[in-house]
Amino acid sequence: MKLTVLVDNNTLIDRYFLGEPALSFFIEEDGERILFDTGYSDAFLKNAEKMGIDLRNLDYVVLSHGHVDHTWGLTHLIRLYMEAKNEKIKYHTPAIVGHSLVFNSKLLSPFGEIGSIVSQEKLNHHFPIHLTQEALWITNRLVFLGEIKKTFDFEGQGYIGQVVTDQGKINDYILDDTAIVYKSSKGLVIIVGCAHSGICNIIEYAKEVCQEDKVADIIGGFHLLNPPINQLNKTIEYIKKVQPTALHACHCTDLRSKIALSKVASLEEVGVGLQLIYA
Numbered sequence: 001m002k003l004t005v006l007v008d009n010n011t012l013i014d015r016y017f018l019g020e021p022a023l024s025f026f027i028e029e030d031g032e033r034i035l036f037d038t039g040y041s042d043a044f045l046k047n048a049e050k051m052g053i054d055l056r057n058l059d060y061v062v063l064s065h066g067h068v069d070h071t072w073g074l075t076h077l078i079r080l081y082m083e084a085k086n087e088k089i090k091y092h093t094p095a096i097v098g099h100s101l102v103f104n105s106k107l108l109s110p111f112g113e114i115g116s117i118v119s120q121e122k123l124n125h126h127f128p129i130h131l132t133q134e135a136l137w138i139t140n141r142l143v144f145l146g147e148i149k150k151t152f153d154f155e156g157q158g159y160i161g162q163v164v165t166d167q168g169k170i171n172d173y174i175l176d177d178t179a180i181v182y183k184s185s186k187g188l189v190i191i192v193g194c195a196h197s198g199i200c201n202i203i204e205y206a207k208e209v210c211q212e213d214k215v216a217d218i219i220g221g222f223h224l225l226n227p228p229i230n231q232l233n234k235t236i237e238y239i240k241k242v243q244p245t246a247l248h249a250c251h252c253t254d255l256r257s258k259i260a261l262s263k264v265a266s267l268e269e270v271g272v273g274l275q276l277i278y279a
Contacts, residue, residue, distance in 0.1 A: 001029040001142065001182045001189065003219065005274040006047050007039035007073075008250050012271035017050060018043040019272050022069035023193055023221060023251045026053055029182065030139040034060045035094070036180065037193050038073030045076055047272055056084050058094035061127070062144060064193020064220075065177040066102045071116040078118070078126050093127060097144055099176035100131040101163065106172055108161030115163075135209045141183045148178055148197035149205045154234045156198030179220070181206045184278040186245060187214030194252050195223040200238045215244040216278065219270070221251030222261075232260055240264040248276070 007024035011017050022039035026048065035058050038044055048055050061077070064070055084091040103123070106115030120129060130136070133147040150156055156173075163172035177196035182189040190206050192199065199222045207213055224232065239247070239261060249258055250270035261267050 001027060001184070001278045003027050003189075003191070003276045003278075004051065004053065005250075005270060005272050006035075006044040006051075006053075007037075008270055008272050010250065010271040012269070012273050015271070015273040017047045017272040020069075021251075022073075023064075024070075024073065025191065025220075026055075027142075027180075027191070029142050032059045032139055032142075033057060033094075034062055034138065034142075034180075035077075036062050036191060037064050037070040038077055040069045040072045042073065042076040044073050045080060051273070056080060056089065056091040058092065060138060061094050061096050062138070062180055063096065063098035063102050064179065065099070065174055065196060066104065066106055066115040067174075067194065068114050068117070070193050071102075071118075074116065074118045074123065078123070081126060096123065096127050096129045097136065097138070098129075098131055099147060099178055100133050101165075101176040102131065104176075105164040106161055107164065107169065114161060138180070142180060143183075143209060144180050145178045145202070145205060145209055147175055148201050149208070150198070150201055151204045152198060152200050152234070152238075154198075154231050156196065156201050160196075178202075179206065181210055182278060183210055183212060184216050186279070187216035188212050189216050189278050190218045190220075192218065192220035192222070194221040199223065200235055203238075203242060215242050217246045217248060217276070218244055219248035219250070219276070222249045222253040222257065224249075224253045224257035226254060227257060232257060236260050236264055248274075
């Protein structure tokens with residue numbers, strides 16, 4: 001599997017790409033081309049073009065959760081495919097994969113809508129959509145985890161604003177937050193968006209779904225932004241126990257948390273343009 005960072009908060013020195021407080025990865029695995037999240041703007045498209053990556057030929061678009069910094073780029077993806085059809089440029093229509101709540105409106109005062117700006121109904125006119133709470137194997141070695149089982153009580157307990165459901169507005173515990181996992185020859189490669197569900201919960205559930213205890217790498221946002229000291233300490237204890245070969249913590253992981261993580265695991269730099277290959 002090959003993973004390319006299209007969008008992150010950081011860019012790598014001497015690599016002239018655009019960064020934004022968002023996330024998007026391009027993944028190639030077993031002949032499948034997968035876009036994991038779309039960031040906040042069209043930065044993922046501009047960066048992909050500079051890298052020579054044609055996003056008109058995707059097989060899947062996988063959404064980690066519905067927040068603005070992971071889904072608002074969908075409007076630009078729609079334009080890309082609509083214009084390809086209009087100009088008769090070769091394209092392959094991808095399927096959208098996400099949790100069943102990923103397109104529900106998310107409201108946060110005073111901002112208003114912080115969820116997907118495109119509704120499921122409108123998006124379905126452009127792409128087929130597959131939403132599920134269950135694990136879904138995309139390839140023989142790459143799995144979408146679906147709803148994350150909550151194992152630990154020190155993380156993934158808070159809510160952000162409200163989510164609109166059939167029962168009305170309720171506190172949004174971001175149940176749509178999920179991840180994808182690759183079963184490499186050296187252990188699991190866990191790819192996360194923001195890890196609102198809790199990075200330790202995600203790792204533990206990935207191990208259960210994949211029936212594998214060894215962890216090769218974890219890349220993405222760990223949602224450790226000024227975390228309570230108890231949460232940070234217990235996260236560090238858990239990571240030390242898991243002993244991942246490497247960590248690529250980025251996006252929503254603050255400096256204090258990165259320093260703490262670096263004391264128990266090999267913490268590697270992440271930025272737009274980074275490419276990682278796993279056998």
